[in-house]
Amino acid sequence: MSSFTDLFWLFAAAAGIGVWYKLTRAREIAVRAAMGLCKRHGLQLLDQSVGLRAIRLQGVNGARRLERCYAFEVSDDGMSRHAARLWMAGNEIASFSLPLSGSPELETVVATDPGIYGGNVVSLADRRRLQ
Secondary structure (H helix, E strand, C coil), X not given: CHHHHHHHXXXXXXXXXXXXXXXXXXXXXXXXXXXXXXXXXXXXXXXXXXXXXXXXXXXXXXXXXXXXXXXXEEECCCCCCEEEEEEEECCEEEEEEEXXXXXXXXXXXXXXXXXXXXXXXXXXHHHHHHC
Protein backbone atom coordinates (compact mmCIF):
# COMPACT_ATOMS: atom_id res chain seq x y z
CA MET A 1 0.00 0.00 0.00
CA SER A 2 2.85 2.37 0.75
CA SER A 3 4.31 1.98 -2.74
CA PHE A 4 0.93 2.89 -4.32
CA THR A 5 0.75 6.08 -2.23
CA ASP A 6 4.33 6.97 -3.12
CA LEU A 7 3.61 6.38 -6.80
CA PHE A 8 0.48 8.54 -6.62
CA TRP A 9 2.39 11.46 -5.06
CA LEU A 10 5.19 11.04 -7.60
CA PHE A 11 2.70 11.31 -10.48
CA ALA A 12 0.95 14.27 -8.81
CA ALA A 13 4.29 16.09 -8.42
CA ALA A 14 5.21 15.32 -12.04
CA ALA A 15 1.82 16.63 -13.24
CA GLY A 16 2.25 19.81 -11.19
CA ILE A 17 5.72 20.40 -12.63
CA GLY A 18 4.38 19.76 -16.15
CA VAL A 19 1.55 22.26 -15.73
CA TRP A 20 3.92 24.86 -14.25
CA TYR A 21 6.36 24.39 -17.17
CA LYS A 22 3.58 24.69 -19.77
CA LEU A 23 2.19 27.88 -18.18
CA THR A 24 5.70 29.36 -17.95
CA ARG A 25 6.33 28.69 -21.65
CA ALA A 26 2.91 30.16 -22.54
CA ARG A 27 3.76 33.30 -20.53
CA GLU A 28 7.05 33.68 -22.41
CA ILE A 29 5.17 33.45 -25.71
CA ALA A 30 2.66 36.04 -24.44
CA VAL A 31 5.50 38.43 -23.53
CA ARG A 32 6.90 38.16 -27.07
CA ALA A 33 3.41 38.66 -28.53
CA ALA A 34 2.83 41.73 -26.33
CA MET A 35 6.18 43.17 -27.43
CA GLY A 36 5.20 42.63 -31.06
CA LEU A 37 1.81 44.30 -30.57
CA CYS A 38 3.41 47.26 -28.84
CA LYS A 39 5.98 47.66 -31.59
CA ARG A 40 3.33 47.39 -34.31
CA HIS A 41 1.08 50.00 -32.63
CA GLY A 42 3.82 52.41 -31.55
CA LEU A 43 3.50 51.71 -27.83
CA GLN A 44 6.05 50.90 -25.15
CA LEU A 45 5.59 47.71 -23.09
CA LEU A 46 6.16 48.76 -19.49
CA ASP A 47 8.00 46.47 -17.05
CA GLN A 48 8.62 43.99 -19.91
CA SER A 49 6.12 41.57 -18.38
CA VAL A 50 2.60 40.20 -18.64
CA GLY A 51 0.48 38.54 -15.99
CA LEU A 52 -2.12 35.80 -16.36
CA ARG A 53 -5.50 37.28 -15.40
CA ALA A 54 -8.13 34.83 -16.62
CA ILE A 55 -8.78 31.57 -18.42
CA ARG A 56 -11.98 31.14 -20.41
CA LEU A 57 -13.68 28.75 -22.81
CA GLN A 58 -14.46 30.62 -26.01
CA GLY A 59 -16.77 29.35 -28.74
CA VAL A 60 -15.23 29.55 -32.21
CA ASN A 61 -16.98 28.09 -35.29
CA GLY A 62 -19.17 25.86 -33.13
CA ALA A 63 -16.25 24.47 -31.13
CA ARG A 64 -14.88 25.54 -27.77
CA ARG A 65 -11.28 26.40 -27.13
CA LEU A 66 -9.37 27.47 -24.05
CA GLU A 67 -8.08 31.05 -24.05
CA ARG A 68 -5.74 32.68 -21.57
CA CYS A 69 -5.99 36.41 -20.81
CA TYR A 70 -2.77 38.25 -20.00
CA ALA A 71 -2.75 41.81 -18.68
CA PHE A 72 0.10 44.24 -19.15
CA GLU A 73 0.72 47.98 -19.14
CA VAL A 74 1.72 50.16 -22.06
CA SER A 75 2.68 53.77 -22.61
CA ASP A 76 2.40 55.91 -25.70
CA ASP A 77 4.59 58.75 -24.41
CA GLY A 78 6.81 57.10 -21.78
CA MET A 79 5.10 58.99 -18.96
CA SER A 80 1.59 57.52 -18.80
CA ARG A 81 0.52 53.97 -17.93
CA HIS A 82 -2.46 52.33 -19.61
CA ALA A 83 -3.86 48.84 -19.13
CA ALA A 84 -3.85 46.44 -22.06
CA ARG A 85 -4.93 42.83 -22.50
CA LEU A 86 -3.96 39.94 -24.72
CA TRP A 87 -5.95 36.73 -25.23
CA MET A 88 -3.99 33.69 -26.37
CA ALA A 89 -5.37 30.42 -27.73
CA GLY A 90 -2.51 27.96 -27.69
CA ASN A 91 0.47 29.88 -29.03
CA GLU A 92 -1.62 32.23 -31.20
CA ILE A 93 -3.11 35.64 -30.43
CA ALA A 94 -6.90 35.30 -30.34
CA SER A 95 -7.62 38.98 -29.61
CA PHE A 96 -6.17 41.96 -27.82
CA SER A 97 -7.17 45.25 -26.21
CA LEU A 98 -4.97 48.31 -26.45
CA PRO A 99 -5.70 51.87 -25.28
CA LEU A 100 -7.00 54.28 -27.90
CA SER A 101 -4.62 57.06 -28.84
CA GLY A 102 -4.85 59.84 -26.28
CA SER A 103 -7.48 58.03 -24.22
CA PRO A 104 -7.24 55.41 -21.47
CA GLU A 105 -10.24 53.53 -22.92
CA LEU A 106 -9.51 50.12 -24.39
CA GLU A 107 -10.18 49.19 -27.97
CA THR A 108 -10.58 45.45 -28.47
CA VAL A 109 -9.57 43.92 -31.77
CA VAL A 110 -10.03 40.32 -32.79
CA ALA A 111 -6.65 39.18 -34.06
CA THR A 112 -7.70 38.66 -37.66
CA ASP A 113 -6.64 42.02 -39.11
CA PRO A 114 -6.32 41.50 -42.90
CA GLY A 115 -3.09 43.48 -42.99
CA ILE A 116 -1.58 41.49 -40.16
CA TYR A 117 -3.47 38.23 -39.71
CA GLY A 118 -5.27 37.65 -43.03
CA GLY A 119 -8.97 37.87 -42.00
CA ASN A 120 -11.55 40.35 -40.74
CA VAL A 121 -11.05 42.93 -38.00
CA VAL A 122 -13.69 43.45 -35.35
CA SER A 123 -12.99 46.73 -33.61
CA LEU A 124 -15.39 47.66 -30.84
CA ALA A 125 -14.72 51.35 -31.42
CA ASP A 126 -15.69 51.03 -35.11
CA ARG A 127 -18.67 48.88 -34.19
CA ARG A 128 -19.94 51.53 -31.74
CA ARG A 129 -19.65 54.22 -34.41
CA LEU A 130 -21.74 52.16 -36.85
CA GLN A 131 -24.59 51.61 -34.39
